[in-house]
Amino acid sequence: MELKLQIRMNEKLFLRDPEQTELGKKIIQHSILLIHKSGFESFTFKKLAEDINSTEAGVYRYFENKHKLLMYITAWYWSWLEYRVTVHGLNIKSPAVRLKKVIKLLATTVEDDISTSYVNESILHQIIIAEGSKAYFTKHVAEDNRDQFFKPYKDLCAKVSDIILECSPKYKYPKSLASTIVEMAHFQNFFMHNLPALTDFGKEKDETKVVAFLEDLVFSAIQ
C-alpha cells in the first residue's frame, strides 16, 4: 500500500493548481529550494523559471506574484504541521503529554515521516522559520485574512489552544499562549543560529533545549 498525502489548498492562492501538473510541482519544489538558497527578497519568478527550465510567463500562469506563492507555501506548511500534530496525538490520552508532543513537533527539525514527493519538508521548515512571518506582515493582511489565507495557521493555533485548555480549563490566555509557542518555536531556533545572544542555547545550538525552554514556559503558565 502506498500512501500519498494530499493537502487541499485555498483556491484563491493560485491561478492554476500546482499539484495537478508536473510544472506546477516543479514550481513548488524549486521555489522552496531557491528561497532557501537566496532568501525571499532576492527570489524572482525569472530566476525560478531558469532553475526549472521554463519561462517567467509560465510561472505567472500558476501564481499571481511571489507573495501569493509565499502564502501558498506557508499555508501548506501549517496544514502539514496540523496534520502531523493530529496524527501524533491520536493515541495519547493525557493532554499534557500531547502538549509536549506538539511542542516537540513545532520546535524540532522534521525527519520525513510522510513522504511528499516534491516538497522537501526539512528545507521548508527552515524557510518558514526565516520567511514565514512575511506572509502576514503586510499592509493587506486584513484582506488576505478575509480570503482565509491564514486559516491553516489559525487552525493549528486553535488546536494547540484546545490542548492547553484540556490541560488547564481555567487558564485565561490559551490562544495567546498557543501563538506564543508556535512563534517562539521558530524564533528561538532562528535566534539560536543567527543572533545567539538572544537565547540561552547559542553555544550548543541544540533544538532540544528550545523544546525544554518552551515546555518549562508553558507548564509553568498553565499550572
Added chain:
Amino acid sequence: MELKLQIRMNEKLFLRDPEQTELGKKIIQHSILLIHKSGFESFTFKKLAEDINSTEAGVYRYFENKHKLLMYITAWYWSWLEYRVTVHGLNIKSPAVRLKKVIKLLATTVEDDISTSYVNESILHQIIIAEGSKAYFTKHVAEDNRDQFFKPYKDLCAKVSDIILECSPKYKYPKSLASTIVEMAHFQNFFMHNLPALTDFGKEKDETKVVAFLEDLVFSAIQ
C-alpha cells in the same frame, strides 16, 4: 532648561549622518510616516523624495538602500526603548516591579514622554511591530550582526534578561525569556489588531490585556 535626546547611531548604517542636517532629519521623519502609510515593501526612495521635495539621489547620499534605512530606524527604536527602560527603572528597587514596568513599556503605545523633534514615536512603535523583524530576517543577518547593527536590540534583551535574573537567580532561560517577552509584546499587539483569532483579546483590542498576559507568563515562569 530644554532637553534634547540624542542617540548615538552605528556609523556603518548610514553614508551621511541624517541627524546632522535638515534633509537628513526629514528623511527619517518622512520614511517613518511613509512606511507606516504603505508598508515597507511598497516604500521606495523615489516616493520618499517626492514626499520631502527632494530627489532620489539626495536620499541615496544618506542611505545605501532602504534596508539599511529600516535597520537604522529599528536600531534607533530599540535604543530609545532601552533608554526609557533605564530611566523608568531608576528609582525602583524591587526587580519584580521593574520587570512589570518593562513589560508595560514594551507592550503599550508610548505617550511622547521625551520629545524628539522629528521622530513620531507612536507611529514608529507601530511600524516596528509590523516591519521590525524584517530587519533581521534576511540572508545577510550574520554579516549585519558582525557589523553590530542589532546591538541596540540585543542590549535591550540583555537588560531585560538581567532583571529576570535579579528576580530569580536560578531561572534557566533568562535570555530566551527576555527575547520572548520583547517579541511577544509586539506580536500579540499585531495579532490582536490583524489576526484576532490568535489572541485572547481580539474583542477588546486592549493593550493592557497583552500586558496582563505577559506578566502572567513571565512571573509563572520565574517563580
Added chain:
DNA sequence: TCTTTAAAGATAGTAATACTATCTTTAAAA
C-alpha cells in the same frame, strides 16, 4: 483516426524599481 483543447514554450514589450554618475547651484565656513 481525427479533432479539439488545454498546457507549455517562445518571444516581446512596458512601467516601475534600484540604483550610479555627473554637473550645477546654494550657502555656510575659513
Added chain:
DNA sequence: TTTTAAAGATAGTATTACTATCTTTAAAGA
C-alpha cells in the same frame, strides 16, 4: 573672498514585476 560641503537637477542602466500574443506539444474525446 575663496573654498568646500550639501543639495538640486538631470540622465542613464540593469533588473524586477508584470502582461500580451503567438506557436508548439500532447493528451482526451468523438
